[in-house]
Amino acid sequence: VVIGMWVIGELVAIATDQEATDSRVGVYFKQAVRGQRNFADYRQMLVENLFNSMLNNRFFEITQKPDAPFTGAGAGKGSFLARDVDAFSLDASVKDGGVERGLEALLIEARRVDQFGFLATELDRAKTNLLRGYERANAERDKTESVDYAEEYIRNFLEAEVIPGIEFEYAVTQRLLPTVTLDDVDRLAAGWITDENRVVIAQGPQKDSVPLPTEAALLAVFDRAARSSVVAYSENVSGDALIDALRPPGRVVSTRSLANAGVFEWKLSNGARVLVKPTDFKADEILFSAYSEGGTSLVSDADFMSAALSSQIVGLSGLGAFNRIDLGKKLAGKAARVSPSINEMSEELGGSASPKDLETLFQLAYLDFTGARLDTIAFAAFQQNVGPFLANRGASPEQVFSDTVQVTMEQHHFRARPISPATFAEVNPQRAIAFYRDRFANAGDFTFVLVGTLDTTTLKPLVERYLASLPSSGRRDSARVVSSGPPRGVIQKPVRKGIEKKATTMIAFTGPCTYSPETRVAMRAMVDAFQLRLDETLREKLGGTYSPGVGGGCSRRPRQEYTIRVSFESSDDNVDALSQTVFALIDSMKAQGPKASDVEKVREQIARSREVDLKKNSYWLAGIATRDQSGEDIAGLLAPFDALVKNISAAQIQEAAKRYFDVANYARFVLLPQATP
DSSP, X not given: OEEEEEETTEEEEEEEETTOOSEEEEEEEEEEOOOOOSHHHHHHHHHHHHHHHHHHHHHHHHHTSTTOSOSEEXXXXXXXXXXXXXXXXXEEEEOTTXXXXXXXXXXXXXXXXXXXXXXXXXXXXXXXXXXXXXXXXXXXXXXXXXXXXXXXXXXXXHHOOOOOXXXXXXXXXXXXXXXXXXXXXXXXXXXXSOSSSEEXXXXXXXXXXXXXXXXXXXXXHHHHHHHSOOOOOOOOOOOOOSOSOOXXXXXXXXXXXXXXTTEEEEEETTSOEEEEEEOOSOSSOEEEEEEEEOGGGGSOGGGHHHHHTHHHHHHHHOBTTBOHHHHHHHTTTXXXXXXXXXXXXXXXXXXXXXXXXXXXXXXXXHHHHHOBOOOHHHHHHHHHHHHHHHHHGGXXXXXXXXXXXXXXXXXXXXXXXXXXXXXXXXXXXXXXXXXHXXXXXOGGGOEEEEEESOOHHHHHHHIIIIITTSOOOOOOOOOOOOSOOSOOSEEEXXXXXXSSSOEEEEEXXXXXXXXXXXXXXXXXXXXXXXXXXXXXXXXXXXXXOSOOEEEEEEEOSSSSEEEEEEEEEEOTTSHHHHHHHHHHHHHHHHHHOOOHHHHHHHHHHHHHHHHHHTTOHHHHHHHHHHHHHHTOOGGGGTHHHHHHHHTOOHHHHHHHHHHHOOTTSEEEEEEEOOOOO
């Protein structure tokens, strides 16, 4: 249901949707398009970017407080539905029934800026972060990918965006940014937030129990916000160091090269290992990961939910002496990030850094091991913010479909339950932080991987100071297998949810496999060959679906088993016919194998993607970690892999189809619209 009209220069729209999972409100202040014809225009663009950055930071701070008026909010400026109209927007996601309160909070925060402006410290951080972004882009100017150039050319043609090149833009930004004052930024609020040309949009789930506000109620919010009393924003940024006291440094006790892959291993005095691959693929990129066995498999079912969300709770709590907000301010201008995660079988870190900020990356990793903290206020805010999502997620047909697939393929295992208000209520933050600290208390059984623009002379002392000094108990944990795996036999599972006249079909084939490079290449070749068949038949010949897909492979953990999933969207009355066609294509692949031309296409596709992958740090980071954890030779990423691809044959693909398309063991899930009464 949509209602809209112009009222004193305002357009108000109110929309409800029975499949919506959240409530949102936004206000758009329409403006004339401003081009970039000269240096003054470019400087104004910098001013606007700084304004939006600082206001968004304030919005984020609000979401970290209990009983926040919105669960997320943002400010921005850009095209409004057409290229000849711009708009400054304030937008927020809110709890059900919280549209008016959320809109008022947006307007009051904007009014606070209009009345008192920003702080000098806020502007300094915003400038530092903005300039750092330009600096990094300039450092990578010779490594820019073709797609980035193409997108810029498109914007130049369609939107008249100037494209002088990043080297020029960086130089101009270095010259202009210091001239931007608080007054320049502060005056934007008065010019952008006006009483005319406003568009207000409120939307949410279609619930009789929680109606959206009327148009009159929304317009009344503007009057209340204008009359409200506001006080100036304040902050107290700590000048303390990230780490107050380091443990005594350890040392690298041995070094060895790993067979012709450009990778070497350092063993540390605390038992940890470091695998390093210096590259020149990017000028300003270092990627980082760390892993250890264990994960949530080591906890009881009673503590599972606390353990599963433990790394997320640590992430929203901050590190060491800094809460999440203060940590972000402390890291202004630093191109370094590290994030912990704990999955079923392992605990891990993932991160990246610019070479000049490599020490900051190591400091963050050090704190992830030694400085985990529990911020009960932030957790309370998280509980309140996640509540509306959990309450409404069952309204989404796609979510219900995904949940059905999950619980069915895990045979309704306790740990495969979809997240819900009931399962989230099982989370105990104290138990979560205790579990996290236990899993990261022993760095001695971790392996750390670094790939990118690395100078080993600089790297080694950092490794000894921050990684080799981490505590080690000598304990060696092994993950345990908890779930029973996918069901056997043929399963047909229709799901009726939603009103749109369409269907989503997913057919999952599962079974045991031998995890090896040979198996993985054979399965990839088979999947790629079958994708060609799907495109040719379901899309081109039958016109039954636009983008059929097939994917999957052989996994090592928690057990060696494969999953291959064929999926497509179609009209709801064409599901069975297209499904029968899929199985006919499978029978043909088994009986006749792929066409010779398809085999050649598959080889070319894999070889071409590999040619690109070999020049990506992300490929090497994942490849080194995966092969190291499975006990495979890292050098297998090079010539041995090329040989496997070169030897892909029709017979190999046919044999893989016979083995892995087991028509006696699959599950078919179909999402259909609800039956009409």
